[in-house]
Amino acid sequence: MNPPVALTIAGTDSGGAAGTAADLATFAALGVHGACVITAVTAQDTTGVSDIHPVPLTAIEAQLDAVFDDLPVAAVKTGMLGTAAAVEAFAQRVVKLRVTHGPRSGSQPAIVVDPVLVATSGAVLGGEDVRRAYLDHLLPVATVLTPNLDEARALLGRDGTPSELAAELAAELAGRAAGAAGRRRVATKTVLSSATGGRVGLDTLAGARGSTSGDSGSTSGGPAVIVTGGDPEATGECTDWLAKPGETPVPLTHPAVATSNDHGTGCTYSSALAAHLAHGAPLREAAELAAAYVTRQLLVSSRWILGRGRGPIAHTSPTIEETA
Ligand SMILES: Nc1ncnc2c1ncn2[C@@H]1O[C@H](COP(=O)(O)OP(=O)(O)O)[C@@H](O)[C@H]1O
Numbered sequence: 267m268n269p270p271v272a273l274t275i276a277g278t279d280s281g282g283a284a285g286t287a288a289d290l291a292t293f294a295a296l297g298v299h300g301a302c303v304i305t306a307v308t309a310q311d312t313t314g315v316s317d318i319h320p321v322p323l324t325a326i327e328a329q330l331d332a333v334f335d336d337l338p339v340a341a342v343k344t345g346m347l348g349t350a351a352a353v354e355a356f357a358q359r360v361v362k363l364r365v366t367h368g369p370r371s372g373s374q375p376a377i378v379v380d381p382v383l384v385a386t387s388g389a390v391l392g393g394e395d396v397r398r399a400y401l402d403h404l405l406p407v408a409t410v411l412t413p414n415l416d417e418a419r420a421l422l423g424r425d426g427t428p429s430e431l432a433a434e435l436a437a438e439l440a441g442r443a444a445g446a447a448g449r450r451r452v453a454t455k456t457v458l459s460s461a462t463g464g465r466v467g468l469d470t471l472a473g474a475r476g477s478t479s480g481d482s483g484s485t486s487g488g489p490a491v492i493v494t495g496g497d498p499e500a501t502g503e504c505t506d507w508l509a510k511p512g513e514t515p516v517p518l519t520h521p522a523v524a525t526s527n528d529h530g531t532g533c534t535y536s537s538a539l540a541a542h543l544a545h546g547a548p549l550r551e552a553a554e555l556a557a558a559y560v561t562r563q564l565l566v567s568s569r570w571i572l573g574r575g576r577g578p579i580a581h582t583s584p585t586i587e588e589t590a
């Protein structure tokens with residue numbers, strides 16, 4: 267039987283901790299075939315990022331064409347997109363997929379957006395124009411986004427508790443999704459109407475709204491939001507907050523691992539989430555399974571001494587570790 271397919275759209279990390287290295291290893295560990303679209307090449311190690319080389323937009327588009335024209339992608343995870351143009355191009359692709367397939371065809375991928383802006387080392391991986399492009403274009407059409415606390419604060423431009431930030435982001439994006447859907451509905455109707463001699467299916471119009479079916483994401487037209495992190499050192503626990511538009515945020519708590527080897531944790535979490543969605547898990551269950559996977563991998567690497575800075579979260583096979 268074929269495995270589900272997940273796609274990562276992200277940058278490389280030459281140190282093998284974050285970016286596509288983390289994403290593809292996580293997909294493989296969770297029984298998913300991983301495809302990858304590279305957006306940027308970074309020179310990076312456990313101490314920081316020393317160089318960033320963005321991939322030209324035409325090459326990103328060509329990679330997207332190659333994957334979507336050939337593979338049945340069940341989930342997409344976006345990581346470092348690097349430029350506002352790349353963010354916008356992928357957002358347009360998502361809208362096109364929804365218009366082409368319709369919301370109830372079963373062939374629409376879940377879209378997990380890790381809105382990467384700054385690495386733990388402090389390196390800027392996306393500037394103000396990228397932040398704006400996320401808000402204006404990609405986040406409103408996502409299934410779920412997974413900002414850490416700093417990213418949630420940056421996206422909203424204000425501070426708050428993690429649960430407040432999650433709820434406010436979900437509300438803000440639901441508003442933007444509704445506004446964008448209205449504009450797209452008019453444009454789509456015009457385009458499809460002329461292409462079909464006036465016949466426009468209701469499913470097609472609903473698909474252009476960016477809503478998601480089932481429980482892979484939100485229920486009312488905007489993305490779900492998971493603000494990750496919490497304060498593990500203070501409490502011995504990590505709490506991620508899951509918010510869906512119009513619903514009270516839900517705390518998802520798991521044990522914290524005492525470790526400084528956590529480089530790549532956010533990438534690993536969002537990829538694990540995409541992998542479980544690709545297997546068909548409902549969103550909350552996928553989030554809990556993703557946190558459990560991250561916790562296990564942080565435990566595996568907690569005693570490693572690799573590199574001069576914050577070492578990598580483990581991407582080794584748990585089976586090999588457990589039998590060593
Ligand atoms: N020390 C830790 N022990 C267990 N889980 C952790 C730890 N640190 C982060 N996590 C979990 O890893 C996932 C990614 O979170 P986060 O660290 O906020 O990402 P990022 O690397 O983007 O800052 C979340 O589920 C979070 O709860």
Ligand SMILES: Cc1ncc(COP(=O)(O)OP(=O)(O)O)c(N)n1
Nearest residue numbers: 277284285385386529530531532533
């Ligand atoms: C190429 C690349 N993409 C993303 C990140 C950020 O990684 P993340 O897992 O969110 O967190 P850090 O541990 O790096 O802060 C990255 N560093 N490089």
